[in-house]
Amino acid sequence: MFLILLGLAGSAWVTFRFEVPYPKPPGPQFDAKVKLTYQRAIEEKRPQLVLLGDSTLELGVDVPNLAETLNRNVYRIGIPGSASAVWYLALENNIASASYKPPYLVLFFRDTLLTRPDDRVTGRYFALVDELADRYEPLVTQLSYVQQMNPAERFLDQYLPLYGNKAQVKDDLEWQARYRPASLLLDCNQGCADIAFSAVFATENLLPEVARQSLIDVELGLYGPASEDFAYQVERSYLPEIIRLCRENGIQLILVRTRTLVYPTGQSEPAYLQKYIQDLSAYLASQGVTFLDFAHDPRLRPELFFDAVHMNDEGRVVFTQLLGEALQPILK
Amino acid sequence: MNFTSLDFLIFFLVVFALYWLARERRWQNALLLAASYLFYGWVHPWYALMLGASTLADYFIARGMTARPERKRGLLWLSLLINLGVLGFFKYYNFFGPALVSSLNSLGLEADPLLVRILLPAGLSFYTLKKLGYILDVSNGTLKPTHTLLDFALYVSFFPQIVAGPIDRPRSLLPQLEATRVWKAEYFHRAWPLLVMGLFKKIVIADTISSIVSRVFGLNHPNLVLILPATLGFTLQILADFSAYTDLSRGIALLLGFETTENFKNPYLSLSPTEFWNRWHITLSTWLRDYVFFPLRRALMRSKRALPDWVIQSAPPLVTMLVSGIWHGAGWTFIAWGGMYGVLIVLYQLAGLRGEWKPQGRIKVFFAWLVMCTFIAFGWLLFRSHSLAWAFQALFSNPFLSTLEEQAVGLTTLSLTIFYSAPLVIKLLMDRHLRPDSYFHAFYYAAATLAVIIFLNASTSDFIYFQF
Numbered sequence: 185m186f187l188i189l190l191g192l193a194g195s196a197w198v199t200f201r202f203e204v205p206y207p208k209p210p211g212p213q214f215d216a217k218v219k220l221t222y223q224r225a226i227e228e229k230r231p232q233l234v235l236l237g238d239s240t241l242e243l244g245v246d247v248p249n250l251a252e253t254l255n256r257n258v259y260r261i262g263i264p265g266s267a268s269a270v271w272y273l274a275l276e277n278n279i280a281s282a283s284y285k286p287p288y289l290v291l292f293f294r295d296t297l298l299t300r301p302d303d304r305v306t307g308r309y310f311a312l313v314d315e316l317a318d319r320y321e322p323l324v325t326q327l328s329y330v331q332q333m334n335p336a337e338r339f340l341d342q343y344l345p346l347y348g349n350k351a352q353v354k355d356d357l358e359w360q361a362r363y364r365p366a367s368l369l370l371d372c373n374q375g376c377a378d379i380a381f382s383a384v385f386a387t388e389n390l391l392p393e394v395a396r397q398s399l400i401d402v403e404l405g406l407y408g409p410a411s412e413d414f415a416y417q418v419e420r421s422y423l424p425e426i427i428r429l430c431r432e433n434g435i436q437l438i439l440v441r442t443r444t445l446v447y448p449t450g451q452s453e454p455a456y457l458q459k460y461i462q463d464l465s466a467y468l469a470s471q472g473v474t475f476l477d478f479a480h481d482p483r484l485r486p487e488l489f490f491d492a493v494h495m496n497d498e499g500r501v502v503f504t505q506l507l508g509e510a511l512q513p514i515l516k
Numbered sequence: 517m518n519f520t521s522l523d524f525l526i527f528f529l530v531v532f533a534l535y536w537l538a539r540e541r542r543w544q545n546a547l548l549l550a551a552s553y554l555f556y557g558w559v560h561p562w563y564a565l566m567l568g569a570s571t572l573a574d575y576f577i578a579r580g581m582t583a584r585p586e587r588k589r590g591l592l593w594l595s596l597l598i599n600l601g602v603l604g605f606f607k608y609y610n611f612f613g614p615a616l617v618s619s620l621n622s623l624g625l626e627a628d629p630l631l632v633r634i635l636l637p638a639g640l641s642f643y644t645l646k647k648l649g650y651i652l653d654v655s656n657g658t659l660k661p662t663h664t665l666l667d668f669a670l671y672v673s674f675f676p677q678i679v680a681g682p683i684d685r686p687r688s689l690l691p692q693l694e695a696t697r698v699w700k701a702e703y704f705h706r707a708w709p710l711l712v713m714g715l716f717k718k719i720v721i722a723d724t725i726s727s728i729v730s731r732v733f734g735l736n737h738p739n740l741v742l743i744l745p746a747t748l749g750f751t752l753q754i755l756a757d758f759s760a761y762t763d764l765s766r767g768i769a770l771l772l773g774f775e776t777t778e779n780f781k782n783p784y785l786s787l788s789p790t791e792f793w794n795r796w797h798i799t800l801s802t803w804l805r806d807y808v809f810f811p812l813r814r815a816l817m818r819s820k821r822a823l824p825d826w827v828i829q830s831a832p833p834l835v836t837m838l839v840s841g842i843w844h845g846a847g848w849t850f851i852a853w854g855g856m857y858g859v860l861i862v863l864y865q866l867a868g869l870r871g872e873w874k875p876q877g878r879i880k881v882f883f884a885w886l887v888m889c890t891f892i893a894f895g896w897l898l899f900r901s902h903s904l905a906w907a908f909q910a911l912f913s914n915p916f917l918s919t920l921e922e923q924a925v926g927l928t929t930l931s932l933t934i935f936y937s938a939p940l941v942i943k944l945l946m947d948r949h950l951r952p953d954s955y956f957h958a959f960y961y962a963a964a965t966l967a968v969i970i971f972l973n974a975s976t977s978d979f980i981y982f983q984f
Contacts (some may be wrong), residue, residue, distance in 0.1 A: 185958070186958045186959050186961075187965055189628075189962075190959070191962075191966060194966055242541055249579075256519075258744070334522070340969075344969070346966055347969050347970070347972070350969070350970045350971070350972070353970050354971060357970075358932070360935075361615035361932050361934070362928055363928075364931070365927050365928065365931040366923075366924040366928055368928065369927060370920060370923055371925055372920065372924045376924065377924050377925075377928060380922075380925050381924075381925055381928075383921045384735070384742070384921050384922055384925045385731050385734075385735070385925075389735055389736055389737075390734050390735060390736060391734055391735065391736050391902060394734035395734075422644060
């Protein structure tokens with residue numbers, strides 16, 4: 185009885201507090217604000233080449249050097265922690281929507297990342313998705329969230345507001361404990377506290393084995409049975425839409441696979457991955473998309489990496505040079 | 517399979533339905549045994565094979581002890597060798613693992629580090645103690661060995677208990693396995709609060725606080741400003757996590773008609789180390805008391821050479837607590853943690869403060885509690901640290917050299933720890949001052965259920981005690 189009463193009261197509170205319809209459409213609620221920083225930069229700098237990817241791009245490519253090698257204007261969108269959902273949104277709402285369309289888009293990925301729409305879209309990664317998403321993003325809602333729910337989750341998400349808005353409710357409940365003491369005693373507001381967390385728990389401050397394990401935990405989702413079948417995954421991913429958006433906007437898409445040094449499932453590349461990459465390669469060829477695979481390039485030696493996927497300073501120089509050499513004949 | 521996973525929910529609903537449909541005790545036990553092996557072999561069937569082999573060995577050893585009493589001693593040693601050998605090997609596998617992998621690699625054989633982790637079976641420590649307790653009781657003549665392999669195998673592998681206890685004794689669980697069980701609504705009424713509290717403590721408290729605690733304990737050079745609140749956070753996390761597992765285990769067992777042993781009785785209210793161990797992980801404490809502490813004390817008292825009284829008083833708690841530390845894991849941090857409790861028990865005993873000690877007056881009680889609480893938290897710091905050097909370096913760092921960022925993170929960790937301990941404090945006060953059937957309890961459980969729904973994630977991290 186108490187459970188029903190409290191459940192009703194809680195649901196009513198959530199519906200009014202977060203202004204959500206009842207029943208709500210399944211999937212998360214994005215805010216209406218879209219970050220347009222990249223669009224403005226593209227319109228202002230008018231790059232011939234836009235590089236898009238996650239921290240491996242941010243740390244692995246020396247943009248001024250690459251621009252010099254290619255003798256072209258290069259702009260980088262390296263978003264640490266991003267994955268295919270964020271790349272799709274960056275393309276849709278910043279690159280393709282810009283008044284100036286760059287002739288080339290180079291998208292950096294690792295292994296199965298392109299066909300895992302559910303990777304890095306929840307928890308702390310949701311903010312990355314939300315800042316680039318418009319209020320209504322049916323494709324993102326479907327591929328990254330609804331498609332991943334089982335029927336029970338979908339039902340609860342729609343009809344039980346406490347469950348459907350759990351992230352906001354949890355943040356609301358915790359907010360006073362999380363931010364108020366630092367604000368009162370240290371004059372450190374929410375923004376300051378968030379920056380403090382990022383600074384204190386930066387990768388360089390972690391124990392090496394903890395940093396290694398964190399990376400393994402994050403990467404683990406890319407491997408395993410759910411990722412193996414390219415033909416099944418590609419239809420459930422952003423890849424066809426990324427190709428379509430590029431084609432319709434006159435942008436030539438170039439995909440670059442970076443090297444993974446140590447796999448979470450073991451030292452060597454999982455056997456199924458070779459078949460997956462062959463299928464990906466054939467698919468891209470059929471779509472007229474250029475594919476550069478650096479995953480087995482012997483010149484990217486293990487000592488050029490500071491962890492399993494990120495390159496060190498020396499690695500950045502080497503990889504930038506290799507990338508420049510590979511891109512040169514492709515760019516007209 | 518984790519108690520808080522969807523896999524487990526489906527598994528349990530199927531087992532529950534079939535179990536009560538079966539009605540006949542033997543069929544019920546056979547079903548539970550099959551379910552237990554499925555549950556245990558879920559991650560790797562090899563786990564279940566190992567469990568089956570060691571169960572068979574102990575079953576026949578116990579039977580052999582009754583059939584051939586003159587060989588009892590030899591058979592006891594054989595069982596000890598098998599059980600402690602396997603346990604010792606796996607407990608210290610982490611030490612051998614990397615060296616083994618590199619040796620195999622140097623021979624051109626591929627062995628990935630994950631293999632090392634897969635090979636470590638969860639719950640081995642728990643079911644080994646269950647089997648050892650059984651063998652020791654049979655050997656002492658205090659228990660007659662069961663003649664039914666099915667019942668014994670189920671006693672060892674009973675799925676609500678196999679991964680992290682409680683370590684129920686054969687005298688308590690075996691008779692229940694041998695008795696007829698009929699469904700009663702009372703089972704559900706008693707199980708429901710346990711299940712709600714178990715899920716609440718695990719999903720809402722332990723998993724949430726662990727996200728910040730594990731980050732601090734993952735730092736290379738944390739200072740005092742960070743490590744003190746994180747230690748308090750871990751003190752909360754480990755209680756919530758482990759007692760949640762026990763609550764869920766007991767709730768699930770109750771739904772199957774079994775009464776299992778309570779493992780926690782507000783351990784952080786203890787006034788002395790002996791009292792703490794009478795309230796914390798009670799089934800392990802009593803196991804160690806009965807099979808390590810008492811036999812050792814008896815042996816020392818009966819020693820041919822007259823030993824000084826202080827040796828007879830000090831050695832048993834010290835050895836018992838060291839065994840407890842080693843049981844929890846291979847590493848100096850666990851040994852130091854166990855050793856600390858051994859020394860504390862001895863010191864309290866020397867000061868005349870035994871388990872039932874309670875000072876007169878509220879202020880004295882408060883200070884006794886504060887001192888014991890500090891020891892408990894310090895113990896958890898050792899327990900959770902990567903090394904003793906890491907712990908002491910953090911503890912003796914200068915707090916005045918901390919940055920604003922570190923102070924903000926430390927303060928947030930502390931406030932979140934207080935925030936997430938509040939529901940447990942409220943529950944404690946309600947249990948003390950209100951009748952169990954009061955509306956406040958119903959309201960609390962309803963609120964806890966809603967909180968579980970809000971905090972529920974697709975993936976829940978494993979319970980801490982799985983690793984022991």
